[in-house]
Amino acid sequence: MKNIIVYGADWCPDCHRSRKFLDENNILYTYLDIDSDKSIKAEMLSLTDNKNIIPTIVLSNGQILQEPSNQVLAQALNDFKSVEPDNEVIDLVIIGAGPASLTTAIYTTRENIKTIIFEKAVIGGLAAVTDLIDNYPGFEDGISGLDLADKLEKQAKRFGAQIEFNTVQKIKLLSNNDKKIYTENGIYIARAVLIATGTDYKKINVLGEKEYLSRGVHYCATCDGAFYKDKEIAVVGGGNSAVQETIFLTKFATKIHLLVRSKIKASQVLQKKLQSFIDSGQVVVHLQTNIVSILGDNQLVNKILIKQDNIEEELPVDGVFIFVGLKPNSEFLNDSSIELDQLKFIKTNDNLLTSMNGVFAAGDIRSGSTMQIASAVGEGATAALRIRQYLEEI
């Protein structure tokens, strides 16, 4: 493995700082003290056009940094990490740490299949940001998404699953059928891969949505709902998520306008719960209504423009929560040979195998998925059994 080289001196505080940063992030490097040997200093000067500045850090892609701040160093390492494992071949790499992924890991690690999970955001995925999951079997009173995610994580870890915060950039099939996985933290080799990256909330692409992000425009009620205590807000969407989150937001907002493009498509159970808030006047449903733009005073949102029956109307609100459907987290596969459907979900066969040998997909990211946590868990278990079979046969 090609190493990072740090040229420095013991008297140099910035050298200590950079080395400490590398140590604390478990990044391997070779330290060369320029005072210990004249040839080392000469070597450094030859690399830096005679710029006698330390620390000089040579990354394994040849990039040279002189006296970098920790931020610059971190950014450079993110651009090209050199933490390439010593070609250790991992049995299974799972991308994403939602319910499908964690279920697979419970199965595979119990059978001593070495499993590493890469997650770039939240363990538990979209399920973890849902305030109440009422339809997952085994919890008669429902369970918060955060609690379910926590339980799944602990169970997977109990059997030895490793979860690493990392972002996968691409996957390549090698001639020996191993998979090369390029990540922000380096390159990994795996015998099998499971993609379980799930979905994220879609944007609505209207004026003001991007400009007022987090300043009145939100996609996570459990994160940001508390800022709207005693305020008037709008929720956009008519599916299960929109109605579930509207009910959650009634804890804070005095009045909620639910803007539905066509009709409410949420389950009857959720619609029944919503009805009590409609009856009390806390929730007002606007059917056949589109949001045209989100407006504000350049600091915060203060109104939205809506359109119903071709009539536009301004609605004064302090914030807008958007839950209009889900988009697959498959951008990292855009240039790969893994086949996607028209909506960019991953195509699989009956064994959850993708078009790349030894690469499986499960959960919401899979084309044809029912987008239910219980289904994701079932697919996770199926994937584990198919992966075990695949590993036995290769």
Place this chain on the structure above:
Amino acid sequence: MVKNVTVFTTNQCAYCHMVKKYLDNKNIKYDEVNLDNQPNRRQEAISLSGGMTVPVTLVTQHDDSRHVVVGFNLSSLVPLLA
């Protein structure tokens, strides 16, 4: 060198949970301001982040310089904690 770390959270915010979990795993001590329990400190979080969102992590260095990280954003948080 880090002098202290404060994390603004709410009870059910999964991203807040991830920030706390990360700090716990690294044995980094922090103060938590739970905005569900302390709504009077909401404005403080808004002033720091410029938005109405959590988690907001305030890292104060020994030279009293203050750095704010919004969300569960390790690429911004890790260098500040080094």
